[in-house]
Amino acid sequence: MSDKNHNDDIELEALFANARAHPPVVPHEMMARVIADAKTMQPSGTGPRWRNWFAAFGGLPALGGLVTATCVGFWMGVAPPDIVPDLAAAVMGVETTANPEYEGSVINGYGWDIGEG
């Protein structure tokens, strides 16, 4: 390397060093805007595990469907429509009739009477 090239390198490095030592100062107003953006965009304080679980579950639409299905199921349990027993019998291939012998029995629930014919 010639002396001139060597001097040019030294001078250029001096300019770079000067630039590194005096970086452009960030205006306060811009920093305030950046921080305001950060706060606006920041997710709420919920942890990532909850978010991951929620996302894996399918997000808001899936949760809405689950809530609807739960409400409908609860309602059918409390006040079942008249068609429900018939539908169950058709699906299960059996017919149920009232049998006075079983009245008052402790096992007339849970379908035991249906299963045993």
Added chain:
Amino acid sequence: MDMSQSNHPTEASDEAALLRRYAEGDPVAARLLAGQMTPRVFGHAMRMLGNHAEAEDVTQEAMMRLWRIAPDWREGDAKVSTWLYRVTANLCTDRLRKRGTMGLDEVAEPEDPQMSAEQNMQQTARVDALQKALNTLPDRQRQAVVLRHIDGLANPEIAAILEVGVEAVESLTARGKRALKQALEEKRDALGFSDE
């Protein structure tokens, strides 16, 4: 020149941890991230664009993209600052392309509010001269030179930012430095180098 600082092994994980805290709603993390990243982004944008207003716009947009991606950031994918430099570099490139054929004389003079009248005039002249010389370089050369010699990044990180190989980075910086020397040649006396 100390190039090791930006490559400290814990820095990448610290940045990622801070971004994760931000995504989890930690208000302190938002301020810390803004304080750490904004000066780097703004400094790079200023060197690339040589215009205060445009550099501010680019900085705000780049930081906005960081806030947006935070909840989906996966640790180990990339270094946060590398990703942010890449976004900034691309935004600057877009700006420079939009300028199109605008001559250098039409580009706003470099401004630096830090430089006051009381400060050394030669220092101001050197900062301005370097910026004007940088403005004469092709975009990619300017990016490579600024990232390497002013932002102080290592070649592999610059390669990741510019999405080229390390050899291409070396070539860009070498050509950029040669062009800078030529651009500064006639100003050596004014910059006080002839007496050194």
